[in-house]
Amino acid sequence: MTHYICKGGCGGVLEEMGICETDGCANQWQMMEECNCGDGMHGKKEEAPILVVKDSNGTVLKDGDDVVLIKDLPLRGSSTVYKRGTKVMNIKLTDNADEVDCRLDGAAIVLRTEFLKKV
Ligand SMILES: [Zn+2]
Ligand SMILES: [Zn+2]
Incomplete structure (x- = not known):
């Protein structure tokens, strides 16, 4: 289902198009981006921690x-x-x-x- 995500670092997700209102977010007051992921990851790949x-x-x-x-x-x-x-x-x-x-x-x-x- 289509949803809208903030890529400013706040992790915000909206079900309808809107702006980020999170104080301190790099994208505050900017439009959220459309996303259609089905897994809740919003296209991010889970990065394996680097093992030393x-x-x-x-x-x-x-x-x-x-x-x-x-x-x-x-x-x-x-x-x-x-x-x-x-x-x-x-x-x-x-x-x-x-x-x-x-x-x-x-x-x-x-x-x-x-x-x-x-x-
Ligand atoms: Zn945000
Ligand atoms: Zn998503």
Whole structure:
């Protein structure tokens, strides 16, 4: 359904053509713009937040980086312990800034970045 939106930053939406009356809005007293979106997003794309992933030293990590473990890490649910100093090749970032995916000894595991150091 057609509606009218203010693009001055106030987020105003009207069902009929009109002007923005919001104090402090950059477009106050200007005509709202016609919009026909059906999802309430008014044509805006939801922007994915930029995820910055850092190792234990605060060095930014990215896909494909190699890291070493700075701590002995027991693998949950098994007797395996990955030793401090173990090199992990080709990490993959995840949606979580505290974790990276990687493969160690052929097993897919998730490592916490606080235990990693970029090499
Ligand atoms: Zn406005
Ligand atoms: Zn809209």
